[in-house]
Amino acid sequence: VLNALWTLKNKRVAVWGLAFKPNTDDIREAPSLRILPELLKRGAKVRAYDPKATENFRRVFLPGEDLTYVEDKYDAVDGAEALLILTEWEEFAKADMKKVRELMELPVVVDGRNVFEPERMKQFGFEYFSIGRG
Helix, strand or coil: CHHHHCCCCCCCCCEEEECCCCCCCCCCCCCCHHHHHHHHCCEEEEEEEEECCCCHHHHHHHCCEEEEEEECCCHHHHCCCEEEECCHHHHCCCCCCHHHHHHCCCCEECCCCCCCCCHCCCCCCCEEEEECCC
């Protein structure tokens, strides 16, 4: 995310996925446990969404001025300058990416789970970063 935005200070970052894997509310060993604190430490304004794990995550990280939990993936990206995907939920793969692009302030997506194909994301006008893809 830093490479795409240069700095995270006061940047609005949407996070899709808090659970360590899809179809669970389990957050043990989830990448989000390491990544969200780092985003906040660097001054990002985070809006996080997960279909099942939000309540468990909220027990560890209380919402505050810089961290908001939302009930809908589209609410998370509204006005965001970057989207970070940390869990490969099926609902994320089926998201209306045209709508996501329209809602976002800047079209930056960092896909930590390779949910999307790079060419498809470029067609929607995203600056797309895929983690671990060969």
